[in-house]
Amino acid sequence: MEYYAGEYDVVVIGTGHAGCEAALAAARMGCSTLVLTLNMENVAFMPCNPAVGGPAKGHLVREIDALGGEMGINTDHTNIQVRMLNTGKGPAVHALRAQADKKLYQIRMKKVLENQELLDLKQALVERVLVSDDGVIGVETRFGAVFKAKAVVITTGTFLRGRIIIGDVSYSGGPNGQEPSVGLADSLRGLGLELGRFKTGTPPRVHRKSVDFSKMIIQPGDEKPHRFSFMTKDLNREQVPCWLTYTSEETHRVIRDNLHRSPLYSGKIEGVGPRYCPSIEDKVVRFADKPSHQIFLEPEGRDTEEMYVQGFSTSLPEDVQIKMLRSIPGLEHVEMMRTGYAIEYDILSPTQLKLSLETKKVKGLFSAGQINGTSGYEEAAAQGIIAGINAALFVKQKEPLILKRSDAYIGVLIDDLVTKGTNEPYRIMTSRAEYRLLLRQDNADLRLTEMGFRAGLVKEDRQKAFEQKYKLVEQEKGRLAEVTVAPDEEVQQILTAKDSSEIKQNTSLIDLLKRPEITYEDLKKMDKNFPTLPEDVVEQVEVQVQYEGYIKRQLEQVEKFQRLENKKIPDWVSYEDIRGLSTEAKQKLERLKPLSVGQASRISGVSPADISVLLVYMEQKRRGCPQED
Amino acid sequence: MVDDTIAAISTPIGAAGIGIVRLSGKEALPIAEKVFSSFKHKSLTNTRNHSLLYGHILDDTGKVIDEVLVSVMRGPHSFTAEDVVEINCHGGIVAVRKTLEIVLKAGARPADPGEFSKRAFLNGRIDLAQAESIIDLINAKTEKSLKVAVNQLEGMLSGEIKEISTEMLELMAHIEAGIDFPEHDIEEISRHKIEQKSGEILARIEHMLALADTGKVFREGLRTVIIGKPNVGKSSLLNALLKEKRAIVTDIPGTTRDVIEEIVSIRGIPLKLVDTAGIRETEDVVEKIGVEKTKEVFAESDLVLFMVDASTGLTAEDRALFPLVKDRNSLVIVNKTDVTQEVNVSEIETHFRGEDIIEMSLLYGRGLDRLEKRIEEMVYAGLSSSQEEIVVSNVRHKDALERALRSIKDVLSAMRAGLPTDCMAIDLRTAWETLGEITGESVSEDLVDQIFSRFCIGK
Ligand SMILES: Nc1nc2c(ncn2[C@@H]2O[C@H](COP(=O)(O)OP(=O)(O)OP(=O)(O)O)[C@@H](O)[C@H]2O)c(=O)[nH]1
Numbered sequence A: 001m002e003y004y005a006g007e008y009d010v011v012v013i014g015t016g017h018a019g020c021e022a023a024l025a026a027a028r029m030g031c032s033t034l035v036l037t038l039n040m041e042n043v044a045f046m047p048c049n050p051a052v053g054g055p056a057k058g059h060l061v062r063e064i065d066a067l068g069g070e071m072g073i074n075t076d077h078t079n080i081q082v083r084m085l086n087t088g089k090g091p092a093v094h095a096l097r098a099q100a101d102k103k104l105y106q107i108r109m110k111k112v113l114e115n116q117e118l119l120d121l122k123q124a125l126v127e128r129v130l131v132s133d134d135g136v137i138g139v140e141t142r143f144g145a146v147f148k149a150k151a152v153v154i155t156t157g158t159f160l161r162g163r164i165i166i167g168d169v170s171y172s173g174g175p176n177g178q179e180p181s182v183g184l185a186d187s188l189r190g191l192g193l194e195l196g197r198f199k200t201g202t203p204p205r206v207h208r209k210s211v212d213f214s215k216m217i218i219q220p221g222d223e224k225p226h227r228f229s230f231m232t233k234d235l236n237r238e239q240v241p242c243w244l245t246y247t248s249e250e251t252h253r254v255i256r257d258n259l260h261r262s263p264l265y266s267g268k269i270e271g272v273g274p275r276y277c278p279s280i281e282d283k284v285v286r287f288a289d290k291p292s293h294q295i296f297l298e299p300e301g302r303d304t305e306e307m308y309v310q311g312f313s314t315s316l317p318e319d320v321q322i323k324m325l326r327s328i329p330g331l332e333h334v335e336m337m338r339t340g341y342a343i344e345y346d347i348l349s350p351t352q353l354k355l356s357l358e359t360k361k362v363k364g365l366f367s368a369g370q371i372n373g374t375s376g377y378e379e380a381a382a383q384g385i386i387a388g389i390n391a392a393l394f395v396k397q398k399e400p401l402i403l404k405r406s407d408a409y410i411g412v413l414i415d416d417l418v419t420k421g422t423n424e425p426y427r428i429m430t431s432r433a434e435y436r437l438l439l440r441q442d443n444a445d446l447r448l449t450e451m452g453f454r455a456g457l458v459k460e461d462r463q464k465a466f467e468q469k470y471k472l473v474e475q476e477k478g479r480l481a482e483v484t485v486a487p488d489e490e491v492q493q494i495l496t497a498k499d500s501s502e503i504k505q506n507t508s509l510i511d512l513l514k515r516p517e518i519t520y521e522d523l524k525k526m527d528k529n530f531p532t533l534p535e536d537v538v539e540q541v542e543v544q545v546q547y548e549g550y551i552k553r554q555l556e557q558v559e560k561f562q563r564l565e566n567k568k569i570p571d572w573v574s575y576e577d578i579r580g581l582s583t584e585a586k587q588k589l590e591r592l593k594p595l596s597v598g599q600a601s602r603i604s605g606v607s608p609a610d611i612s613v614l615l616v617y618m619e620q621k622r623r624g625c626p627q628e629d
Numbered sequence B: 001m002v003d004d005t006i007a008a009i010s011t012p013i014g015a016a017g018i019g020i021v022r023l024s025g026k027e028a029l030p031i032a033e034k035v036f037s038s039f040k041h042k043s044l045t046n047t048r049n050h051s052l053l054y055g056h057i058l059d060d061t062g063k064v065i066d067e068v069l070v071s072v073m074r075g076p077h078s079f080t081a082e083d084v085v086e087i088n089c090h091g092g093i094v095a096v097r098k099t100l101e102i103v104l105k106a107g108a109r110p111a112d113p114g115e116f117s118k119r120a121f122l123n124g125r126i127d128l129a130q131a132e133s134i135i136d137l138i139n140a141k142t143e144k145s146l147k148v149a150v151n152q153l154e155g156m157l158s159g160e161i162k163e164i165s166t167e168m169l170e171l172m173a174h175i176e177a178g179i180d181f182p183e184h185d186i187e188e189i190s191r192h193k194i195e196q197k198s199g200e201i202l203a204r205i206e207h208m209l210a211l212a213d214t215g216k217v218f219r220e221g222l223r224t225v226i227i228g229k230p231n232v233g234k235s236s237l238l239n240a241l242l243k244e245k246r247a248i249v250t251d252i253p254g255t256t257r258d259v260i261e262e263i264v265s266i267r268g269i270p271l272k273l274v275d276t277a278g279i280r281e282t283e284d285v286v287e288k289i290g291v292e293k294t295k296e297v298f299a300e301s302d303l304v305l306f307m308v309d310a311s312t313g314l315t316a317e318d319r320a321l322f323p324l325v326k327d328r329n330s331l332v333i334v335n336k337t338d339v340t341q342e343v344n345v346s347e348i349e350t351h352f353r354g355e356d357i358i359e360m361s362l363l364y365g366r367g368l369d370r371l372e373k374r375i376e377e378m379v380y381a382g383l384s385s386s387q388e389e390i391v392v393s394n395v396r397h398k399d400a401l402e403r404a405l406r407s408i409k410d411v412l413s414a415m416r417a418g419l420p421t422d423c424m425a426i427d428l429r430t431a432w433e434t435l436g437e438i439t440g441e442s443v444s445e446d447l448v449d450q451i452f453s454r455f456c457i458g459k
């Protein structure tokens, strides 16, 4: 029997990484918010590897943090190892990656949800999204509870009609032995939304005590660990190492001998899997000439003996998995604790979404995370915070927050999804960003804090800290431009020692810093009155000065495309009626309904000539019916 | 994007001899200033609106390319409502093309079809009634009659560009895979390797540009073949156009046994002229080889000059050739009209347009002028993608190559300056995207595909 259970501004379905951010964002922006989880034990659960960050993903985490999200802070407080990757490849691609204590991560995040003002956390399985002619009006649970809502955010991850596959065994289920969500999938289809089917997988977990680490290479964390959040201060706790080993010839033989039992090759799996994280059997088949593949053993936490076998995702039968594991140096006597599996699930084709992550079909209905066809905790959280913000803005009847490709990786991620769609679980990569030198992880605060503040998510303390930091940055840059050093012997010596050419006349410190071989540290030795500044200020000064030329060039590129990005396509445009558009362009534009001419130009199949025709048509209409402009 | 400066050759059909290079956009004046030297040492940027300046177009080495008349029309009082400069060239098509190349080098971008009109419309200079015709211009195809840029060569050019672009993509994928998946056992590409690869790419682009610069592409010219039955006067025509006695001319049918090739310039248009052995079924084996070759040359030609003999009238051999020739860009030459005119022109007119039939007497040099004029008209018609502007596609190629070259040079100088990989990657990407404007591959999806197909990346 259905019954009225309450009324909220925003209801979020799901407490994965997208759901947590969405719920917190909406509540923090002053909306009464309800977040529903299938299982209280699974708030902010990490079903796959126990790590957050890496190239582009770490960038996302910093951006979420700058907007006032929780993922960065939560990781900082629960990590067990931190590494900055790509340090030799330039500031744009420096990437922070942390191993998280999975349990702690969940416990802390749940506590944050529980203690968030205006936010209720409840356990319930949502069966239906309720709509009226005007859009979404609430949700109904399995036990008949009807929660009314002005906006609903769906973040159900891989639970929609989830199916687990291990060898020839398969059953309906969500990750980690939970139940799938079947009714909701039907309800969404009933709303006219189009569903697709994807596949992903996870490797087995093994017992630490059964591993012989003497045959593996230790992977320690950084000596001076960085933090994700711009707000986290000190971070000095003991770090736990990871371990590296390699598959052997025997491993590959076992795999090849058992390929016929793989659901991938027997046709049991229909979902499309990602190319970037193929299962180990995929790797052995596709890269047949590679004699071995690397395998990392990662601890799942401080208070557990379970270890994650990274690089070993598989859906081969359980007995084969054990044989495969035991063929790896160091794992000869390993005890497998959890079996690897593949999971198939329904997704909402993301081209049905607006850039705000609201569905085009149902007003007030938003979706975020893996359900939109992405993979990864960071990608999910990034969409979650945007969906949460925009659900809140929707409730407040304000314009949505849309991040551009030149603003953030979040903008790249959402624009890619919404404009191009995806035919495999989408993973963010630095090479997907065209303005990479602008979208650095070190300046995420500079790019986004202000926007988060205006949206009402960033609170005063963060805004103040941010302003203070950049005041110092500007001051120091000004100082470096003013202070000059003379070409005396001491200075020349310092320069020669760094393989830098000698100076001929008085030179400003800023000009010296522009030389790639000279660091901010080096300047200290030349200037007696050198101030001691916070590390993040020094980092900004250094990057901004050294890469000024490149940064300027990218800014020019951004500006070049800005006019098209700013040119909005009005709702009344009917592509069918535009004479001169190619048929392919007509179909794609009609289906995707891009917001701006810039977005339209990124749709594959829409040529520059089509864009010209569109511009002429819009001008034609504008002059013909000026009242509509 | 919207307010950058565009340039194109803009010449009305039939207005042979002169050609106009038109520039429009914010930088139109400064760009024109860079390449123009006025006889009276006047500055373009300071000149009065709608005034005409006389002077030279110079290339970047200071060499004079053409004597020109330049007019300046500042926005909004111009066709596009932007600053517009028109350079009137007099030195024929080659000079016009060269001038276009020079302004592109100086910072303009080749205009898209219909782009001048599009800008004029978007800036409110053209009234609503004409919007439809602008859309037609935008969609106008370049496939009208003749193409000046020789198809096959253009194919080679874009084939080569495609290869270079693939090489760049591979290099990028290698760099990017290392960046995006630093903990996978992907063999990191060394700086030395990046330098070496970029150097190779640089050399290839330079080589291509050098080829284009020595004018080889243009010297190769429009492939034009003269065909007709033996003894009709084909070799005589070749000699007449060459203005020298290159081919042997006799009154014995079958004199020309092999294919003779010569480059001639007709009103500034380069033609690769081919004289052939007369086409007929023949017993003579040596001649037969020549005939086989004739058919081959015929198949590859851009323009066919089909000769018939006025003194004999149309024969079965001529009539057999009509269907072959009429679907090609072709002109029918009725030669030896000085003897008698036995050819029934109206019969030919059932297959060809009147203006494409030229009566001639090579003995007296009659009709040659009309032939040259008609060839020129056809070339101009083929060049123009619309009534108002001409987009020469391999000028685009060259322009893209020049810009890609600059970006690759930036990669190398970033390398030498010791800048990190992410900086070099930016320039490499720019170079690749520039070539992508030609090959049509510009979406980052290509890069992602390349990374996943080449490197083993797993979880
Ligand atoms: N009366 C007259 N004779 C001409 C004219 N043009 C060419 N001839 C003569 O016709 C004969 C054949 O000329 P060619 O140029 O050798 O003819 P062709 O078509 O190359 O002949 P093959 O190479 O044998 O196929 C020569 O004797 C020329 O002098 C013309 O306009 N009038």
Ligand SMILES: [Mg+2]
Pocket (backbone or CB within 6 Å): B234, B235, B236, B247, B248, B249, B255, B256, B276
């Ligand atoms: Mg001959």
